[in-house]
Amino acid sequence: MEDIVLDIRGQICPACLLITLREINNSKLQLKRRETRLVVRTDHRDATRTIPGAVFAMGYDVNVVKKGGYYEITLEYKNG
Amino acid sequence: MGKMSSGTASLIAEDEKRDIYKSNERLKRYIRDKVNQLLTVMGTRPLNTEELDDDTLLDLDPIGIIALSFEQVLEHLKETNKKLRIAKDQLQAVFDTAGVCISIVDPELRIVNCNEKQKELLVSGNKEVIGHYCYEVYCGKDSPTLDCPAIETIETGRPVFIREVKKKGRNFQIVTSPLKDIDGNVIGVIEVSIDVTEKKKAEEGMRQAEKLAAIGLLAAGIAHEINNPLGNILGYAKLLMRESDISVGQREKLEVIVEQAKRGNEIVRGLLDFSRQSRPAFASVSMNEVILKALKSLSNQIDRQGIKLVTNLTKIPMVEGDPKQIEQVVVNLLLNSIQAIEDMTDRTISIETGYTDSGVEVRVIDNGHGIPEEILPRIFDPFFTTKPVGKGVGLGLSICLGIIKDHDGSIHVESEKGKGSKFSFHIPAMSA
Numbered sequence: 001m002e003d004i005v006l007d008i009r010g011q012i013c014p015a016c017l018l019i020t021l022r023e024i025n026n027s028k029l030q031l032k033r034r035e036t037r038l039v040v041r042t043d044h045r046d047a048t049r050t051i052p053g054a055v056f057a058m059g060y061d062v063n064v065v066k067k068g069g070y071y072e073i074t075l076e077y078k079n080g
Numbered sequence: 081m082g083k084m085s086s087g088t089a090s091l092i093a094e095d096e097k098r099d100i101y102k103s104n105e106r107l108k109r110y111i112r113d114k115v116n117q118l119l120t121v122m123g124t125r126p127l128n129t130e131e132l133d134d135d136t137l138l139d140l141d142p143i144g145i146i147a148l149s150f151e152q153v154l155e156h157l158k159e160t161n162k163k164l165r166i167a168k169d170q171l172q173a174v175f176d177t178a179g180v181c182i183s184i185v186d187p188e189l190r191i192v193n194c195n196e197k198q199k200e201l202l203v204s205g206n207k208e209v210i211g212h213y214c215y216e217v218y219c220g221k222d223s224p225t226l227d228c229p230a231i232e233t234i235e236t237g238r239p240v241f242i243r244e245v246k247k248k249g250r251n252f253q254i255v256t257s258p259l260k261d262i263d264g265n266v267i268g269v270i271e272v273s274i275d276v277t278e279k280k281k282a283e284e285g286m287r288q289a290e291k292l293a294a295i296g297l298l299a300a301g302i303a304h305e306i307n308n309p310l311g312n313i314l315g316y317a318k319l320l321m322r323e324s325d326i327s328v329g330q331r332e333k334l335e336v337i338v339e340q341a342k343r344g345n346e347i348v349r350g351l352l353d354f355s356r357q358s359r360p361a362f363a364s365v366s367m368n369e370v371i372l373k374a375l376k377s378l379s380n381q382i383d384r385q386g387i388k389l390v391t392n393l394t395k396i397p398m399v400e401g402d403p404k405q406i407e408q409v410v411v412n413l414l415l416n417s418i419q420a421i422e423d424m425t426d427r428t429i430s431i432e433t434g435y436t437d438s439g440v441e442v443r444v445i446d447n448g449h450g451i452p453e454e455i456l457p458r459i460f461d462p463f464f465t466t467k468p469v470g471k472g473v474g475l476g477l478s479i480c481l482g483i484i485k486d487h488d489g490s491i492h493v494e495s496e497k498g499k500g501s502k503f504s505f506h507i508p509a510m511s512a
Contacts, residue, residue, distance in 0.1 A: 013124050014119045014122075014126070014127055015127075015132060015140075017122065017124050018142050018145050018146075019140075021145045021146065021148075021149045022140070022145045024149070024152070025148040025149060028152065046124075050123055050124040053124075054123055054124070054149070057153045058152040058156050059152070059155075059159070059160075
């Protein structure tokens with residue numbers, strides 16, 4: 001499975017959320033077929049709350065990991 | 081029509097531009113407001129003008145993005161609903177086909193749901209139960225009992241187990257468990273009732289069989305040991321009675337010895353019958369013929385006591401059994417009935433035969449005093465009797481039970497104080 005990486009460091013909410021949602025919409029089929037995951041890199045802390053909150057209702061599992069100077073939010077469509 | 085001057089045309093163009101600009105500004109504000117409303121729904125804060133200027137905002141197309149995202153939310157909701165419906169149907173199927181009674185009640189003890197088994201065993205008829213109080217529907221009471229396990233569970237939030245409770249004529253074990261919301265508050269009780277009626281009967285039967293076997297062994301041993309001395313006492317007493325030089329007083333005393341020795345002999349014979357060390361001699365038996373033979377042997381006693389005898393012997397299949405032993409059962413049951421109506425003014429005994437799923441059925445019914453409910457479970461126990469001393473040793477019904485069990489049958493009693501008793505036994509019919 002190859003990840004789609006979306007680097008939005010430097011952006012703040014709600015732009016972070018809108019850009020992430022746009023990427024989910026664009027890659028909807030691959031994500032739903034579980035051919036890929038979306039990895040969002042952000043340095044805006046609010047995004048670690050707004051992105052999971054919004055995408056969970058769309059059927060995605062979310063994993064947030066704090067890396068060096070940013071957060072990595074991995075979105076994966078739920079299996080079953 | 082006059083020609084428009086260039087200055088006037090320029091003024092109109094300026095006015096139009098201003099209007100268009102105003103209109104554009106209004107539209108941008110509208111778009112920004114709507115985006116902010118949608119972002120609030122998505123759980124994030126509104127946009128700042130500095131964050132995204134108008135051109136970037138329009139290029140990003142946030143309303144389009146959120147609309148497509150909502151489409152995914154809707155798809156996910158539909159899928160989740162479908163899965164939930166399937167899970168609910170599966171759960172309902174498990175709920176309904178469970179071999180135990182399950183009911184869910186709210187904190188006011190109103191029934192929220194109950195499964196098919198619960199309806200089958202604890203709901204009378206086809207009545208609607210949802211919303212009704214559980215104590216009314218399941219226990220037939222106007223208010224909950226003091227030891228109601230559901231109330232204890234609501235009050236303590238803990239499960240409660242009741243080893244045995246009688247409801248609607250059956251025995252149940254009950255477990256009540258709390259139903260809690262996400263914050264841990266008790267919002268209802270799950271009542272699970274397990275019908276242990278048959279299990280209890282089987283256990284009682286097993287206990288009875290073990291008891292009978294043990295007593296049978298003991299009785300056989302004692303009977304053999306007592307038989308010989310009793311025979312000697314009887315023999316010597318009779319010899320003494322033949323002597324011519326005994327006084328009247330001595331003769332009376334010897335008569336008492338003979339009488340008591342005979343009584344002892346009867347008890348020994350009863351013990352030997354009870355222990356039944358010989359296996360039954362099976363043959364093809366007509367139950368109606370056996371009954372007629374038993375009635376003949378008791379006809380004098382029946383006539384003498386002025387008993388009205390009602391016989392209703394229907395056409396029934398043959399059974400496989402020992403005719404002498406089955407006759408003994410019929411005689412014992414009839415003797416019990418005769419004794420039960422001894423002091424009644426209107427004395428009636430009915431004997432009937434029939435055929436049910438359990439086999440050939442014989443019913444002996446009397447209109448005597450009936451048997452008190454508290455002693456009903458003990459009447460088949462060996463040496464249990466309510467008769468006065470000298471009238472019985474309490475082995476008759478134990479012997480009946482043993483014989484019927486040897487014939488793979490069953491024996492039952494129904495009795496109501498003041499109305500009489502009905503003893504019935506079944507023996508499997510011979511296959512055609």
